[in-house]
Amino acid sequence: MSANASNDNVQYPRTIFIRRHSVVTRLTHWLNVLCLSFLLLSGLQIFNAHPELYWGHYGANGDPAVLTIGSDDDAGLPSGFLRVAGLQIPTTGVLGVSNVDGEPTARAFPSWATIPSFQDLAAGRRWHFFFAWLFVINGILYLGFSLLSGHFRRDLAPKLHELSPRHLGREVLDHARLRFPEGEEARHYNALQKLTYLAVIVVLLPLMVLTGLTMSPGVDAALPSLVDIFGGRQSARTIHFITASALVIFVIVHVAMVILSGPWNNIRSMITGRYAIQEKGPKS
Amino acid sequence: MSKLFTRRRFLIGGTLGASALTLSGCDLLDQNANVANVLRSAEDLTMKAQRLLQGRDALAREFDEKDISPSFRVNGTSAPDGDEYVELAEGNFSAWRLKIDGLVERPREFSLADLKALPARTQITRHDCVEGWSAIGKWTGVPLASLLQLTGLKPTARYVVLHCADELEKTLDGSGRYYESIDLVDAFHPQTILAYQMNGQDLSVGHGAPLRLRVERQLGYKQAKYIMRIELVDSFSGLWGGNGGYWEDRGYEWYAGI
Numbered sequence: 001m002s003a004n005a006s007n008d009n010v011q012y013p014r015t016i017f018i019r020r021h022s023v024v025t026r027l028t029h030w031l032n033v034l035c036l037s038f039l040l041l042s043g044l045q046i047f048n049a050h051p052e053l054y055w056g057h058y059g060a061n062g063d064p065a066v067l068t069i070g071s072d073d074d075a076g077l078p079s080g081f082l083r084v085a086g087l088q089i090p091t092t093g094v095l096g097v098s099n100v101d102g103e104p105t106a107r108a109f110p111s112w113a114t115i116p117s118f119q120d121l122a123a124g125r126r127w128h129f130f131f132a133w134l135f136v137i138n139g140i141l142y143l144g145f146s147l148l149s150g151h152f153r154r155d156l157a158p159k160l161h162e163l164s165p166r167h168l169g170r171e172v173l174d175h176a177r178l179r180f181p182e183g184e185e186a187r188h189y190n191a192l193q194k195l196t197y198l199a200v201i202v203v204l205l206p207l208m209v210l211t212g213l214t215m216s217p218g219v220d221a222a223l224p225s226l227v228d229i230f231g232g233r234q235s236a237r238t239i240h241f242i243t244a245s246a247l248v249i250f251v252i253v254h255v256a257m258v259i260l261s262g263p264w265n266n267i268r269s270m271i272t273g274r275y276a277i278q279e280k281g282p283k284s
Numbered sequence: 285m286s287k288l289f290t291r292r293r294f295l296i297g298g299t300l301g302a303s304a305l306t307l308s309g310c311d312l313l314d315q316n317a318n319v320a321n322v323l324r325s326a327e328d329l330t331m332k333a334q335r336l337l338q339g340r341d342a343l344a345r346e347f348d349e350k351d352i353s354p355s356f357r358v359n360g361t362s363a364p365d366g367d368e369y370v371e372l373a374e375g376n377f378s379a380w381r382l383k384i385d386g387l388v389e390r391p392r393e394f395s396l397a398d399l400k401a402l403p404a405r406t407q408i409t410r411h412d413c414v415e416g417w418s419a420i421g422k423w424t425g426v427p428l429a430s431l432l433q434l435t436g437l438k439p440t441a442r443y444v445v446l447h448c449a450d451e452l453e454k455t456l457d458g459s460g461r462y463y464e465s466i467d468l469v470d471a472f473h474p475q476t477i478l479a480y481q482m483n484g485q486d487l488s489v490g491h492g493a494p495l496r497l498r499v500e501r502q503l504g505y506k507q508a509k510y511i512m513r514i515e516l517v518d519s520f521s522g523l524w525g526g527n528g529g530y531w532e533d534r535g536y537e538w539y540a541g542i
């Protein structure tokens with residue numbers, strides 16, 4: 001950079017490429033995309049086997065449910081519904097009842113949202129646990145690398161001044177107006193990015209793994225405190241579902257932000273590592 | 285520019301290809317034997333990891349009386365309809381005998397009264413169905429280990445197979461008959477019992493009368509009901525689908541710890 005700065009013939013503004021993402025970040029990111037896609041769709045298949053959520057240690061048909069996706073059959077006209085905390089919402093066509101080979105069929109999540117598309121709990125579980133292992137190994141590699149390389153400290157830990165309400169308020173407003181950092185500021189994640197990524201990396205994803213493990217009778221025997229932390233196997237199952245929903249919302253916002261703030265530049269930086277930024281003038 | 289262009293096309297192509305693959309291709313992949321084998325490799329890893337974490341004797345949680353589910357769902361078969369079973373049930377299982385044979389030193393038969401005369405264990409545990417629901421119940425029965433000590437094991441015995449009276453699927457060859465198996469680690473686990481009582485009452489027909497397995501660190505489909513015979517084997521190859529259980533022959537994991 002200093003060699004360039006001393007060159008008086010450079011014209012500004014100009015585009016320079018910086019190394020945005022390390023090879024480990026890029027690889028683990030895309031493996032995560034793969035794993036989470038399969039985990040979500042096979043997870044919905046598993047959910048379909050018993051489309052009801054409870055709180056506490058036990059819960060089955062007849063016990064009070066916090067969420068139900070079900071169907072009614074009104075004289076041969078099936079209708080689907082989602083019931084959350086006593087509120088029942090008609091969802092025919094998507095949840096509860098959806099088309100399978102052109103026929104309205106009772107199933108919680110529709111066939112286009114499950115792996116496999118047809119009802120097969122055993123197959124759904126095989127996909128789920130295979131990708132769960134891959135996801136955990138990938139996550140451990142990422143966490144280990146990020147701690148050792150300083151990725152967390154350097155790129156993800158917010159600076160103290162970034163956490164002031166004024167600063168955060170300004171970033172929220174900028175995001176709302178779709179004004180994204182440019183030039184020097186674009187070299188780093190903004191505070192909202194840092195906080196969101198940290199929430200996903202250290203809260204949501206570990207929560208997925210831990211609540212998933214708490215549903216295992218084998219793991220519960222080995223690590224009984226897991227059951228206490230989540231207040232029971234059925235609570236853990238409910239939290240697993242809520243956390244998965246939160247991750248789906250994160251991915252929707254994340255992809256929207258990627259598209260709105262320069263899709264090719266963002267995607268290139270996550271594939272090749274190179275990220276273009278505009279330099280307005282020589283660095284002073 | 286041309287480089288960027290090809291990269292764009294690569295990205296678009298890649299994204300479209302990936303979504304097409306996940307949407308329609310998964311069903312095809314699912315039926316591919318090689319893919320199935322790769323996916324199944326996770327089961328082995330899961331079992332090794334859980335056994336490492338648990339050690340031999342980590343106990344499943346035992347609950348208090350007040351934690352017992354108000355209703356315990358009857359799952360699988362609710363009443364076996366084979367002539368032999370119906371007759372035994374009509375006689376209140378007084379003619380029922382539990383056979384223990386296969387790779388044992390001293391094959392034996394036990395009546396229900398014989399089993400009830402042996403030292404019993406009572407445990408209030410959580411039953412976890414593979415579908416996702418749970419129910420808590422109180423089980424009383426004979427530790428499987430004490431029966432196996434009475435019969436003795438041949439050195440080649442590796443698995444305990446439970447042959448059941450219920451036919452979950454009607455077939456001509458009998459392959460729809462329920463059966464299950466566990467290895468010796470689980471067979472000798474202190475909470476592995478052959479239960480003849482549930483919530484203080486003799487086991488109902490719906491819950492597996494006269495005798496069912498409780499193997500508390502695994503899922504519900506391992507808790508075989510209507511046990512008629514226990515066979516010690518060195519492999520599953522001679523048994524129906526060769527996977528060690530009714531649901532295992534239909535794609536479910538043999539090790540059901542998760």
